[in-house]
Amino acid sequence: MHEVRPPEPEEIGAAVRQVLGDCLGYLYPAALRVAVRLGVADLLLDGPKDAARLAEEAGADAASLHRVLRFLATRGVFREDAAGAFHLTAASHVLRTDVPYSVRSTALLLTDRMYWDATGRLEDTVRRGRTVFDEIFGAPLFGHLDRDPEAAETFDRGIADLSVIEQGGIADSYPFPATGTVVDVGGGPGGFLRTVLAGNPGLRGVLYEQASVLAKHQLDDPAVAGRWETAEGDFFRSAPTGGDLYVLKRVLHDWDDAHCLDILRACRRAMTADSRLLIVDAVVPAGNDPHPAKLYDIAMMTIFDGKERTEREFEVLLAGAGLRLLRTLPTPGTVSIVEAGLA
Structure with missing residues (x-):
């Protein structure tokens, strides 16, 4: 029988503090949301201010706001000086509304x-073994978004702004060919496809999406003029033929294995022997070290029946669709590019 070693006496205090602190971890995103909703980062653009001044400008209680900002300063979101004034930090700069790298809308989502x-x-x-999102909101996530315009706006804006930040690094991480056609399957409004085409003037692109999404596409850009088209359809059933590269960016992690197989098989039927499929998703590493993919995997579990996957899980999934994993390329962000071809 394996003997369990209890912690040493000097370890117990630290362990207690860690566990109890983690139990209150939910207070950090709650406080962060308050600061974002009140627009504190924007209010500090003209210089440091104390909580009383910020509360007056934001329409909040000064004492309560001070306590929230003091707490956020312990996480580096703001900095409080000896006089009680709060300053912007690198973390609060990304919560501004007037910068291209803002994650404000993603934080609100x-x-x-x-x-x-x-x-x-x-x-x-x-x-x-499944999300209870539908029990809470009366429908699965995408059904909820279809009937709640405000929630849909929050979701679409948060995802789109995150994509703007990461798409350049992703596009630069793959050696795109000089010529050919890129089919972005479930590519949303087309921001990533536009970035790929702008950086590779010999490529053409197809944005494959639902009609409601295509109506809001972002491909009207002089840098890619004449090199793109849209195609309407259901990626569970089909994908446009004629592509040299098929892209699934942040698509598969939304779905369970059965739905992913439908998507992958639809792509497989459209591909030729020379086509490549690029899956852009987080890849969960082995070991006990912290990694964003392990965090995001829990988020996927709570609102979707999706998941972040290990490289081995991608291999198995691809094999079930008649595809094989060729290589996995890292990107500067939290996702990787899993490249696959016909098996």
Whole structure:
């Protein structure tokens, strides 16, 4: 029988502090959301201000706001000086509304009740093996977005702004050919496809999406003029033929294996022997070290029946669709590019 070693006496205090601190970890995103909603980062653009001044400008209680900002300063989101004034930091700069690298809208999405309420039911999700999002909101996530315009706006803006930040680094991480056609399957409004085409003037592109998404596409850019087209369809059933490269960017992690196989098989039927499929998703590494993919995997579990996958899980999934993993390329961000071809 394996003997379990209890912690040493000097380890117990640190362990208690860690566990109890982690139990209150939910207070950080709650406080962060307050600062974002009140626009504190924008209010500090003309210089440091104390909580009383910020509260007056934001329409909040000064004492309560001071306590929230003091707490956020312990996480480096703001900095409080000896006189009690708060300053911008690198972390608060990315919460501004006037910078191209802003994650303000993404922070509002990730702290929205769509995530918050579903996370509070994580035990039910773990016990049942499926998200309980539909029990909370009356429909699965995408059904909820279809009937709640405000939630859809929050979701679409948060995802789109995240894509703007990461897409350049992703596009630069893959050796695109000099010529050919890139089919972005489920590519949203087309920001990533536009970035790829702008950086590779010999390529043409096809944005494959639902009609409601295509109506808001972002491909009207002189840098890619005459080199793109849109195609309407359902990626569970089909994909446009004639592509040299097929892209699934942040698509598969939204879905369980059965739905992913439908998507992959649709792509497989459209591909030729020379085509390549690029899956852009987080890849979960082995070991106990922290990694964003392990964090995002829990988020996927709570609101979708999706998941972040290991490289081995991608191999198995691809094999089930008649594809094989060729290589995995890192990017500067949290996702990798899993390249596949016909098996």
